[in-house]
Amino acid sequence: MSLAERPTETHLEFPDNRLLIDLCGQFDANLARIEQALEVQIVRRGNQLVVMGEAGSLARAAEVLEGLYHRLEAGKAVEPGDIDSAIRMGFSDADEPPRATDQIEMFTAGDVEIKTRKKLVEPRTEAQKAYVRSLFAHELAFGIGPAGTGKTYLAVAVGVNMFINGMVDRIILSRPAVEAGERLGFLPGDMKDKVDPYMQPLYDALNDFLPGKMVAKLIEEKRIEIAPLAFMRGRTLSNAFVVLDEAQNATGMQMKMFLTRLGEGSRMVITGDRTQIDLPRGQVSGLSDAERLLKTIPKISFNYFTSKDVVRHPLVAAIIEAYEADG
Structure with a gap:
């Protein structure tokens, strides 16, 4: 040696x-x-x-x-x-951590930190930092990449930040209720009971950033809405922070319908993973469609994540890399 x-x-x-x-x-x-x-x-x-x-x-x-x-x-x-x-x-x-006298409302030119009622959220990779900056800078942004990269979590955190700072009046969170191997009709309860399991990750993210009683009150007042994608038809979403999660499971028509809901004073975030499409065979994903059609529009931001941005258990990144290598 x-x-x-x-x-x-x-x-x-x-x-x-x-x-x-x-x-x-x-x-x-x-x-x-x-x-x-x-x-x-x-x-x-x-x-x-x-x-x-x-x-x-x-x-x-x-x-x-x-x-x-x-x-x-x-x-x-x-x-x-x-x-x-x-x-x-x-x-x-x-x-470097901010001094105690510094008040972080959103982020400064160097720092990327999101202040919510329950915690200060910090992006943990360069791709996450760029994504958060784009959410504040663009009215329409896409986050595309594998599970565990913080796409939805960070989007909801930014939405909560904008809401508590008075930048938007409402938060609207949506997902396609695609039957991934299960039948909604066989689940017990009314339509809300059938749909809520699909929406649970969105409830979980909200409860990470806002006190539980506050979340319940805001949902009751309809200042926070969590609903399946189909419920967005015919609406104009103004002065709202809107997140469409699992967008790879939206059809092309559903994606067009959702994107055209964008109203004055609103921000919209579309998140998805192109490797986890649960649509029927032969059905084109609305996320892929939107990426192909909108990528040249300057005011729309596309942000991409890889297995290197996974912030869950380290094994998750290894699993994703193994599947990518096989594909």
């Missing part, structure tokens, strides 16, 4: 022992995550972390640890997703 290849070490000092405990995680789980990803060894000695490994990996690990510690100093939590994001993207001056 040459001198350049020999393992080396660096010592990082963290003055606040309480924050250092949070940085390490329960049973040093956070350190273990960094060790595995960057092939280093991290040992805690008092208020220091000793990082050992090859020079390149060592520098990368030090950058990740110091960046995560800055998050904790700013009062933010460090979760597994934050660690994965730091490892993938690193930290720049624009990623």
Whole structure:
């Protein structure tokens, strides 16, 4: 082994022992995550972390640890997703946490953060950052890519932000109620009971950003609507933030109908995954149609995600890559 290849070490000092405990995680789980990803060894000695490994990996690990510690100093939590994001993207001056005096309503030129009633949402990949910027900048935006890349989650977060800041009067969330191997007619209950299981991911996202009682009250007042795509026919959606989720399961006619609902003062987001089309064989997806027909219109934004943008369990990215390789 040459001198350049020999393992080396660096010592990082963290003055606040309480924050250092949070940085390490329960049973040093956070350190273990960094060790595995960057092939280093991290040992805690008092208020220091000793990082050992090859020079390149060592520098990368030090950058990740110091960046995560800055998050904790700013009062933010460090979760597994934050660690994965730091490892993938690193930290720049624009990623430095804001001072306590800074009020983040949406995002600044460098930061991309979405303030909701329950949490501050931070995109974790460059594609997610670009997507969030486009949602604020464009009246009509598409988010296309595999499951787990945050397409719908971030769109709903931006919608909640615009709603609580008075930029829109309503939030409208919709999905095609496509029968993916099941028959709606055989499900118990009235039409709402039959349709609600299809809408559950949208309810879940809303409840992540707004208190449960507030969500229920706003739904009762129809300031938040969650409905199947078919229910949008004949309406003009003005002063609203509108999300069509799972758009790959809309037909061409349904997509045209939905897109032409866009009214004054509204924003519309279309999300979908072209690899998960549940339409009958031979039926063209409205998402593919819209992409083909609208891509040259400058005021419409198309944003694409890959398996590298998956922010669920790391195995999800590996599964997606395996299927893409086979396809």
